[in-house]
Amino acid sequence: MKKRWVQALQGNKETTALLAQQLNIDSSLAQILVQRGISSFEEARQYFRPDMGRLHDPFLMKDMDKAIERIDKAINSREKILVYGDYDVDGTTSVALAFSFFSQFTDQIGYYIPDRHKEGYGISTAGIDYANANGISLIIALDCGIKSTDKIAYANSLNIDFIICDHHLPGEVLPAAVAILDPKRKDCPYPFKELAGCGIGFKLAQAYCLQHRLPQEQYERYLDLVMVSIAADIVPIEDENRILAYHGLIKLNSNPCIGLKALMDISGKNKDYTLTDVVFTLAPRINAAGRMDHANQAVKMLLCTEDNLAQEQSLLINLQNTERKTSDQNMTAEALALIAECEILINKKTTVVYHENWNKGVIGIVASRLTEKYYRPTVVLTKSNGLLTGSARSVAGFDLYEALLGCEDLLVQFGGHKFAAGLTIKAEDIGFFTERFENIVAATITEDLLCPEISIDNEIRLRQIDGKFQRIIAQMAPFGPHNMAPVFVSHEVFLASKPYVVGTKHLKLAIKQQNSSIFECIAFGMAEEYEQLLQPNQPFSVCYTIEENIWKAQKRLQLNIKEIKLN
Template identity: 45%
Template sequence: MHFKWNYEQPTSEQTREAEELSTKIGISPILAEILIKRGITTESAAKRFFRPQLNDLINPFLMKDMDVAVDRLNDAMGRKERIMVYGDYDVDGCTAVALVYKFLQQFYSNIDYYIPDRYDEGYGVSYKGIEYAKQTGVKLIIILDCGIKANEEIAHAKSLGIDFIICDHHVPDEKMPPAVAILNPKRSDDTYPFKHLCGCGVGFKFMQAFAKNNGIPFSRLLPLLDFCAVSIAADIVPVVEENRILAFHGLKQLNQNPSVGLKAIIDICGLSGRTLTMSDIVFKIGPRINASGRMENGRESVDLLVEKDFSQALKEAKHINEYNELRKDIDKQMTEEANQIISRIESQKRHSSIVLYDENWKKGIIGIVASRLTEIYFRPTIVLTREDDLATGSARSVTGFDVYSAIKSCRDILINFGGHTYAAGLTLKWKDVPEFRRRFQHYVDEHIQPEQTEATLDIDAMIDFKDITRKLHADLKKFGPFGPMNQKPLFCTTDVYDFGTSKVVGREQEHIKLELVDSKSNNVMNGIAFGQSGSARYIKSKRSFDIAYTIEDNVFKHNGVQLQIEDIRPSEE
C-alpha cells in the first residue's frame, strides 16, 4: 500500500526557534524542530519532557470523589470488611486489578479479586459476580476499568448491602450508577487536569491517594509502576503529561526489576536481556496477558501477575502462551473470512465504514479482527458475533473519528454500549444488526472527513543520510516512551538509490532488506521494508526513490542504525 505523505515545511520562525533551543539543550536542530512542532518550545519544557519526574504527578485528591473513596476504603479496613477488587478481562483491567490487589494486600488480608468470564458473564459488572461477592461476605467492591454504566447491577448490589467504588476511564452517561464514589476523569463534573488516564492509571491514583492519606511512603508504590506502563501501552492511551511520567518510570521498573509475573512473561516472549520498549508491550507482552481472557478466563492472567514464586509464574506464563498461540490461529482464520466478505461487499459499493457479522466468530477475538481491518482499510470498523438472540460487537476507529459517538447515535436499538473515541463495545438484538449497520454507516457517511479514510504518513522532518549520526540516534531515544500523541519521529529522505545489494527476504519473499545511498554523502544505510516486496523491481532499476522511515537500533551491529521503512515511492521528476 502506498501512503499519502503529509509534511509541513518549518516556518522561518520555527527554524530560528529550533536553532536557539538546540543550542540551549545540546541536541540537533532537526530534533529541536520536532520538539517545537510537538508544543515543547522552552528549555524547561524540554528538560521535563526528556526527564519526566514522579514529583510532577498530579495530586490525586484533585480527582472528584477521591476523598470519599479513600474514606470508604479506610472504613472497610477499620471494620475488617471483606473487600473485592473486580476488573475487566483485558490487559488494562487485569493489570489494574493486580496493582490494587498487590498494594492493599501488604496492609490488609481480608481481600479477594474477581475477573468476570467473557463468555459466561460478559463485559463489566455481572449479577454472577455480585452473587459471588454476597456469598463470600464482601461488603466493598473496588471495580477497575469498567462499571461506569452498570447502573442496574450496582443498584442491585447496593440492595444487598454491597458498596462500590468505581475506577473507570470510559465515557459516562448522564445518569451514573449509585456507587459510593466514582473516580473517572472523564466525568463532566470532574476538573482533574488530565483526562486520558487508562483504567490502571485511575487505580494507581486511588492507591496514591490512599498511601498519602495513611502516611505510607510513595516509594512503596514504585514496584507497581511496571503495571502502569503495560496498561498505558496496551490500551493505546495518549503518552503525554501524566501518562508519560507513569510510562517512563514504569518502563524503567520493567527493565530493571519487573514483578515476578511480568518477568515470567518477558522470559516466555524471548525478551530477556533486551531493553524493553512500548512496542514490546504492544506486540509481545500485552497479547499474552490478553490471551487468557480472550480464550478462557482473564483471572488466570491476574493469578500470574500477582504470583510471588518465579517457578510457578513460569508455569502459568507458559500456559497463557499456549492460549496466545491458539488465539493467533483463530485470529488469522477470522481475519481471512472477514476480508473475503469485504471483497464481496466492495464489488457493489465502497462504504466509508465497515460493519461485519458472523454468528460463528469467537467473541474474544472480534476486537483484534476489528483492529486489523481498520489498519488494512482505513475505515471505522465494527465486527459482531452472535450469542443466542444477541449480537456482541467490538469497534475500532481511524485517526480523528469518534466511533463512540457514532455508536451512541444508534442507542435506541442498543441493549448496552461503552468505550471511548477509538475503541468501543456494544450489544444489541441479533435481528436488529442490519438496521444498526444501516444507521451506523449513515452516521459515518455524514460525519467523517475524506482525509480520515486515506492512508497517510505524517512526516516529522526531511533529512539526508549525513544527518543520521550516533548522537542523533541516541537523542532520538530520549523522545520515548512512544505512543499516541507522541509517536516515534518519522523521517523522509528523497532521491536515494540502491547500493546494489538490496534483496527480497522472508519466508514468502514479502520483505526487502535494503542497502541505500543518497546523493549527498557516502553513507551506506541499512534498512528493512516489511511487506513491501512489490517495490523491489523499481528499486533494482537503479532509478531514484524517496523513503519514509523511523530510525532503529541495528540488533546485529553494536551501536549500529537501521531504517525501518514505512513507505517507498518513485522520486518526483
C-alpha cells in the same frame, strides 16, 4: 494501500533556533520538540528526564477523599472487599495492582473478573450476586463501571457499596456509587484526563500512601504493571502517562514482578523492552487468557510470588496465545471471504460483518485486521447469550464513539472511546444497525480519513544522521500516541546496492544521497511491490524512522522505511 504523506507544520523558527542552541542539538530535532509543545530548556529537561516528583496530587481527583475514607472504614471494621476488573490487559493489571496493594492492609479481600463469554463487559449481575453470596460489602471496580447505573443501583439494594475507578467517558447520569474516580467526569478538576484504568488504580494507591504517610516505594513497586496497561490501552504518552511509562519501563527491564519476568522469559525476549515490545510481545499473551479461557489466569500470573508458579502460569498463557493466533487467523480468513462473497464494501464507508460461530474473545482482533486492510470503520459481530456481541474499530481521525452514539436506540449496550468500542445488539436489529451506522459514518467522514496517513515530522538530508542524532531520538522515548517516534522524509535518494528479500516479504536495501554515507534500510512487507520497481540511478523519496539495529552484538544505524515514492 498507498498512504498520504502529511508533513507537520513548521514550528516558530526563532524558538527552534534558540532551543537548538540551548540543547546543542540539530535544528531538525529542535523543530520536532517545538512541534510537540516544548519551547524552553526547562520544558525540554522535563521531557527528556521524566520525574516521578511531577505526578499530580491524587486528591485533586474528584471523590478521592471519599474513596480513601470508605476503604479505611472497610479495613478498620474488617469488611470484606472485592476488587473487580475488566478481562483485558488494562483490567487485569488494574486488579493485580489494587488487590496486591490493599492486601498489605487487610486479609478480607478478594478479586473478581467477569467471564467474557458468559457475563460480557463491565459490571455484571453475576459479579454482584457473587459478592452478596460471600458477604462482601465493598466493591472496588477498575477499568469499568462508569456507565453501569443499573448494576450499581442493584448493588445498593443489597447494601453493597461501590468505588468506581474508570477512565472511560461517563454517560449523562453517573452511577450512585460511594465514590467515582474518573478524570473524564465533567466535574472532575484533575489536570490530566488520559490515564489508563490501571493508572487510576495507581493514583488510588498513591493517595492511600499519602493519607497514611507510607513510603512511596509501596505504590511505586507497581510501575511495571501500570506501564504495561499504558502500552496495551494505547493512551497518549504525555503528562503523567509519559512519567509512568518511562519509569515503568526502567522497572520492567531491571526488576519486574515475578509474573511479568516469567512471561518475558517464555516470550523469548527478557531485556531491553520498549513500549512497542510490550504491545506486541507481552500484551497479546496477557489478553489471550481472557480471550480463550478466563482472565483470572492472567491475574494469577501477575500476582505470583514464587518463580515455579509464575513459570507454570506463563506457560499456560503462552499456550492460550498460540491458540488465539490460530483462531484469529481462521476467523480473519472467513471474514475476508464473507466480505468478498457479499460484496459488503461496494460503495460503502463502513464494514459490518457477522458470523454466529466466531469466538467472542477474538472478534476485536479481527476487527482490527479488517480495518487495517480496508481502512473503514469496522464492526465484527458474533452470537452470544441470545444477542449479537461486537467489537468496533475506527480509522485515525474519526470518532467511532460518536457514530455509535447515533445508533444508541438500536444498541442493548455499548462502551469505549474514539478508536475502539464494544457493543451488543438484538439479532433482529442487525439490518437496521448496519444501515444506520453506514449512513452516520458516510455523512460525517471525509475522503481523506479513508486513506491511511503517514505523519512526517521533518525533512532532512541523510548526512544529518549520525550517532548523536540517533541518541537524541532515543531519549525522546517512550514512544506512543501523541509522542510517536519521529518520522523523517528524504528526497532524491538512490540505491547504493541491489535490494534483496528477507524472509518472504521484507525488503533489505541500502540507500545514499549526495554527500551522504550509505545507510542500510529495512522495508517491512514491501518486497513484492518494490523489489523490481527500484532501479539503479533512479531517484526516489523515502519516509522512515531511525533505529539502532543490533546483530551479533554489533550496533548499527538502520532506517525503517514506512513508504517509498518514485520521483
